[in-house]
Amino acid sequence: MSPLFRRAFIVLGASALVVAMAFAFAWYFAGENREIRTGEVTRTGTAAIGGSFSLVDQHGVRRSEADFAGKYLLIYFGFTHCVDACPVALLSMSQALDRLPPEIAGEVQPLFITVDPARDDPAQIALYLENFHPTMVGLTGTAAEIGAAAKAYRVPFDAPKPDENGDYQVQHGTAIYLMAPDGSYLAHFDHVTPPGEIAQALQRYVEGGA
């Protein structure tokens, strides 16, 4: 093989590799059955993430952000039929709270907001939350109310067409948001953030009075 041919082959091979990697990357982030990975979130500025909501908790009581004023909120959007990130995220949140001294954990209110209000009524959410931290509050609402809450927290979600059994997995963002007692955004984690890391951050924020 002449040097020119060899070089051409190397360039071709490298190009093919780059294209293959780009496809793999695109598949990973946009694959149909994958959760939507957490996007970039700015840590500067105010009011970029968060806002008012009016939803119904697992006991059927209407709740708004005002009900949780003065608490640090640890908020996750998901759905009870999720077989991917949701159980992991909610378990991490629960374990993080378990690791904290009661006086610190008591300042933090964990919230689970469904992105699947069609299936997640208060009773379904109450059943699901038995698996997680006892202080966790689960919220549902009309499609419009859920849409507004998800928009405020910049959580993308999309439900595909149900399969022949009527089942479906909602694609959704997997950020776990930490909000300050005044409702402003402090930090975010993900379903893969170790509980110890979440616990440390919570302790730091609560003790620092941020």
Ligand code: NI
């Ligand atoms: Ni999920």
